[in-house]
Amino acid sequence: MFNKGKELLKLCKEQNKKISEIVIEKEINDNKISYDELMENMKFVLDTMINSANSALDKEITSVSNLTGGDAKKLEDYKNEGNTICGNLINSAMAKALSTSEVNASMGRIVAAPTAGASGILPSAIITVKDKFNLSEEDMICGLFTAGGIGEIIAKNATISGAEGGCQAECGVASAMAAAAIVEMVGGDVDTALNAASFALINVMGLVCDPVAGLVEFPCALRNASGVINALVSSDLAMAGVKSLVPFDEVVDAMYRVGKAMPESLRETALGGIAATPTGEELKRRLL
Template identity: 65%
Template sequence: MFNRAEEILQKCKEENKSISDVIIEKEMESFGLTYEKLIEKMRESLEVMKLSANAGLEKEVKSVSGLTGGNAKKIEDYKNKGKTLAGNFINSAMAKAFSTAEVNASMGKIVASPTAGASGIIPSAFLSVKEKLDLSDEDLIKGLFTSAGIGEIIAKNSTISGAEGGCQAECGAAAAMAAGALVEMAGGDPEDSFNASSFALTNIMGLVCDPVAGLVEYPCALRNSSGVVNAITSADMALAKVQSLVPFDEVVDAMSKVGKSMPAALRETAMGGLAATPTGKMCSKKILG
């Protein structure tokens, strides 16, 4: 078992292995599964991710409450017009992130990676980079193990719960998990991966969790969309060999302290932030009575 990123990095260096290789070996030992069985279980998660990330691109997916929905298709249609500011790649990733968030809000099937509220970031990042770099499903499956290893370190030393640490713990953790994996899939080394994860958490440090009407819809879907962009830019910085001044383990420790310092109103209680605006209160009253 690994408790800190430095332990994973040491193992990678000693055995000249990738993060995914090290995590796969650890999982095989922990659960008593063969390599083939473990890969197959992760393949099942990948297939669910594919479905949720693409469901909202051709037809509008509306939430049960009616509060949100249809934005994945809007971004996809906008992208297809060829006149975006950020380009097709970024807009495609944003659309896929919205799609999974909308599937979640409509009570559809998603992979909570690491949570339902942040479930759009990893699928959209992985599937967009798959297209760009012509990766195989096997590459993505290994990347998911890299993400899992990074997420486990965050969960052990901080939190992945918005109720405990704000949205930095959900969309921040998901972006960090995605960024580190993207680096590995793009050919970076383990140190680069943890630099990318550090950047992703640093960029979102202190983000509050303020769901309107207490629902995992708004601004959650928006933050999934911006979260995948955070992951991609963080990966690019690391692949360019930009170094994180503060090591990943220390960034996670800082994130934990910041989360504990947040007032309860800013930790998924729907008592502060956007949820407490006049419009937020009006939506809450309309939906919940």
């Protein structure tokens, strides 16, 4: 039905439909599933996301390795004190993203969106926007279908693997998915959604994957927190009318080429970047 952003754009314009509507039709046809079954499945995904984004806000959740944990609660408490630098919305979004990351590191249930290491970005984004604009559960579900469409295009034409493309392919793609979802949720059109997705990828192009001790904890969780802010910033840029000079499909291709050009040490091997610092190496020895 579509493999490229330009094909999705053409379908939306020809049929006067939103991205989510096109993706829903595709899922029904590809999986031979009814509309009601599909909505029930996505409702389960949404509920799982909401739970993971909130689980660590009022209690400390520690990773299996004991390397990380409790940061979501720290940020939520800091926000509730009412004297933050960036304000409640940004701090709340970061806390929710950290919460899902901590649930993931503790072997709890999360939704890989598109991967476990980047799983905090999309849930936080859609919850934050839903709360700010008093949107409905249906709006959130439509946002998830939009995000899925963008993620599918990137997976087909580039990669969502940190081992293949660095963290730009995980947190970057999650931010792009979230940015497009946000735009549709607040009433933006398909051109604007693709611009937002482009910005989110451009903003972190070249981001390496360097997990300390090879664990999906640090700096992964921090990049989930910054990743949701990337999505929010990118959606605002696009909604303001700022356009990407380079089309979405070309941005995706560029991201893939950049990932392939990265040395192996910066692609999830824990041999470079933060993981290769003296402290990173010491933590690895201590844990392993």
